[in-house]
Amino acid sequence: MISSELDAAGVRDPxxxxxxxxxxxxxxxxxxxFFLATRLLAPAQRPAVHALYGFARRADDILDDFDDRQTTAQRADRLEQLGAQLFTARVDGAPSDDPALAAVVHTARKYDIGWDLFDDFLESMRMDLTETDYPNRAALEKYMYGSAEVIGLQMLPVLGTAGPREEAAPYAAALGKAFQLTNFLRDVDEDLQRGRVxxxxxxxxxxxxxxxxxxxCHENRRTDPRVRRALAEQLGATRRVYDYAARGIAKLHPRSRPCVAAALTLYSEILDCIEDMDFAIFSHRATVGTGRRLQVAAGGLLKAWRARMSGN
Known part of the structure; x- marks a missing residue:
């Protein structure tokens, strides 16, 4: 399967x-x-999406692989090295032994993805080294621009648009934000263990x-009523971001719409799961069941096939 995708994407170098x-x-x-939704894209598009994910994961691993023997300074140094390696690869065209770097540089050049987006992403990753709390939404929004919104903006050239890219950009950024806000709600307990809120x-x-x-709440595996009310408010705010982002699907290239619609549906349903379990996020992890994921994917696959057959 991967060979046919790479052939379709024109990647020949071993x-x-x-x-x-x-x-x-x-x-x-x-x-x-995310991977399941990616399967709804045309084969030629998929390698680029995997490359963007791989690079983001590479940075996340530096931050979230909590080894007590690694100091914040050592983690910061590893992150700086990653940024320096990316800069060298993109400016000098030097080959990299790091698969995430090699693939993402090739993808960024092929789709003309702005390098500033990668710089903004790494800046938010640096914030994660020292910031453990966010006093207000403005501070959180600053972090999320680099950590989530730029991911949507990086994806946009790969997905393609029905009109000018700048018209679809705000919606793509909002969808990246919605996904991350969903993660924040689902992972409150896990993030607390890493010292973050x-x-x-x-x-x-x-x-x-x-x-x-x-x-x-973490120590007692219970959700205090005050926390439940606070989480409900955050969940409502996140749903409003999804509502806005959904309006941008029509601005994407028709062949990419089923993928994005499926991803939006499945991720937003994590919010439903959180509600259904009465915000018991300190004792359970909210997940969308395999059956439901396959159901949404099957519907998206049919729509994607029709879009390709119609020449879109």
Missing amino acids: ALREAYRQCRILNAQHGKT YLPADELAAHDVDRDLLSW
């Missing part, structure tokens, strides 16, 4: 093919919902919620 293959493996292992402190405080109360 080393580069192997780099893309490694990125695809990462996507399949760690981004199951990705929810605006002032909005939590309006419900008498602070880090200490969240830690109590």
Whole structure:
């Protein structure tokens, strides 16, 4: 399957093919919902998406592979090395032994993806080294621009648009933000274990919620009523971001719409799962069942096939 995708994408160099293959493996292992949605894209588009995921995962691993023997300074150094390697590869065209770098540089050149988007992404990753709380939504939005919105903007040239790219850009950025906000809600407990809270402190405080109360919920595997109310408010705000992002699907190239619609549907249903379990996120992980994921994927596959057959 991967060989046919790479053939369709025009990737001939053996080393580069192997780099893309490694990125695809990462996507399949760690981004199951995202990977499933990617299957709805045309084969020629898929390697680029895997490359973008692989690079983002490469940075995430530096931050989230919590080895007590690694200091913040050492992690910062590894992140700086990644940025320097990306700069060298994109400016000098020097080959990289890192599959994520080799594949993403090739993808960025092929689709004319702005290098500033990668710089903004790495800047938010640097924030993760020292920022553990966000006092208000403005501070969180600053972080999310580089960590989530730019991912949507990087994807846009690969997906293609029905009109000018700049018209679709705000919606693509919003979808990246919606996905990340969903992760923040689902992973409150996991993030606490890493010393982080990705929810605006002032909005939590309006419900008498602070880090200490969240830690109590973690330790007791229970959701305090005040936390439940705060999470419900955050969930409602996230749904509004999805509503806005959904309006941009029609601005994408027809062949890409089924993929994005499926990803939006499946990720937004994580919010439904959180509600259905009454915000018991400290004792359960909200997931969309395999049956439902396959059902959405099957419907998207039919739509994607029709779009390709019609020549779109």
